[in-house]
Amino acid sequence: MADARKYKVGLVQMLMGPVPEENFVSAVRYIREAARLGANVVCLPELFRAQYFCQREDARLFDLAEPIPGPSTTRLGEVAREERVVIIASLFERRAPGLYHNTAVTLNVDGSIASVYRKMHIPDDPLYYEKFYFTPGDLGFKAVDVAFGRVGTLVCWDQWYPEGARITALQGAEVIFYPTAIGWHPAEKAEFGAAQYDAWQTIQRGHAIANGVYVAGVNRVGPEQGDIRGDRAVGQGLEFWGGSFLADPFGRIIAKASHDAEEILIGEIDVGLIEDTRRNWPFLRDRRIDAYEPITKRYIDPASSWPADGDCK
Numbered sequence: 001m002a003d004a005r006k007y008k009v010g011l012v013q014m015l016m017g018p019v020p021e022e023n024f025v026s027a028v029r030y031i032r033e034a035a036r037l038g039a040n041v042v043c044l045p046e047l048f049r050a051q052y053f054c055q056r057e058d059a060r061l062f063d064l065a066e067p068i069p070g071p072s073t074t075r076l077g078e079v080a081r082e083e084r085v086v087i088i089a090s091l092f093e094r095r096a097p098g099l100y101h102n103t104a105v106t107l108n109v110d111g112s113i114a115s116v117y118r119k120m121h122i123p124d125d126p127l128y129y130e131k132f133y134f135t136p137g138d139l140g141f142k143a144v145d146v147a148f149g150r151v152g153t154l155v156c157w158d159q160w161y162p163e164g165a166r167i168t169a170l171q172g173a174e175v176i177f178y179p180t181a182i183g184w185h186p187a188e189k190a191e192f193g194a195a196q197y198d199a200w201q202t203i204q205r206g207h208a209i210a211n212g213v214y215v216a217g218v219n220r221v222g223p224e225q226g227d228i229r230g231d232r233a234v235g236q237g238l239e240f241w242g243g244s245f246l247a248d249p250f251g252r253i254i255a256k257a258s259h260d261a262e263e264i265l266i267g268e269i270d271v272g273l274i275e276d277t278r279r280n281w282p283f284l285r286d287r288r289i290d291a292y293e294p295i296t297k298r299y300i301d302p303a304s305s306w307p308a309d310g311d312c313k
Helices: 020-036 059-064 071-083 156-160 162-170 189-211 271-280
Strands: 006-013 041-043 086-096 099-107 113-118 143-145 150-153 175-180 214-219 221-224 238-241 245-247 253-256 263-270
Touching: 006 020, 006 214, 006 245, 020 041, 020 071, 020 263, 041 175, 071 086, 071 099, 086 150, 086 175, 099 150, 113 143, 156 175, 156 189, 162 175, 162 189, 175 189, 189 214, 189 238, 189 245, 214 263, 245 263, 253 263, 263 271
Parallel strands: 006 041, 041 086, 150 175, 175 214
Antiparallel strands: 006 263, 086 099, 099 113, 143 150, 214 245, 221 238, 245 253
């Protein structure tokens, strides 16, 4: 018999200002509002405590980082207990002197830390200079049981890699959350903006379909210049495109936010639909795990003969 459990998720799409404490207060307000709207699991955007500081390389900005457990997890744990919700929060983690991670923490309804995930794929693009700040994750991909179900969390740039979604789904995740900070370079928006957003949404819908799971992309929204207490990055900055969404295991968009406003999306996770979808599209059943060794290679030279004739049937 299919699992009949259902629970609701709340996706917080929010603006970030230059003062971290004000952003934190806003996030708590949105978590409480999502709980009032019926959410059981609430996810915040990537690095929600500050404007997106990776628009420049500045060693002073390492001061934004904090330990885990630490002040933010303690305060968010109190909110989780009070509202009886699971909270997924993306934080700038100070692990040791000179060692920092882009980390997503899952807090259970009792306020305890259920899981810590360190972002595995770290980008380095114009205005996204994350390799300066973050060490790649070393905890692997994870799914974890919380009060309402089993959830997995990856972070932003991880969205483009099907391997992460697959491994998380194989561990039993019913919904994969992607706290995100992605946007347009203002000079490129007119020409490439629609296609960029479409690609971002499409690949995540693909993860939902290929793995038979729910996928939630949770983005920040609005223009930012990496302003931290009046100290801005040079240039036009970024326009974070919002568009947060929840896709079901068939890839259908069941909730979507605008591109220019703060919003709380509420969507239902129907665990029975996962079972039903996988019965009809049994992609996990039909995987050829005996033939996938080449995926662990960085690149396969076209002149090579991998795999040898007869090795993979």
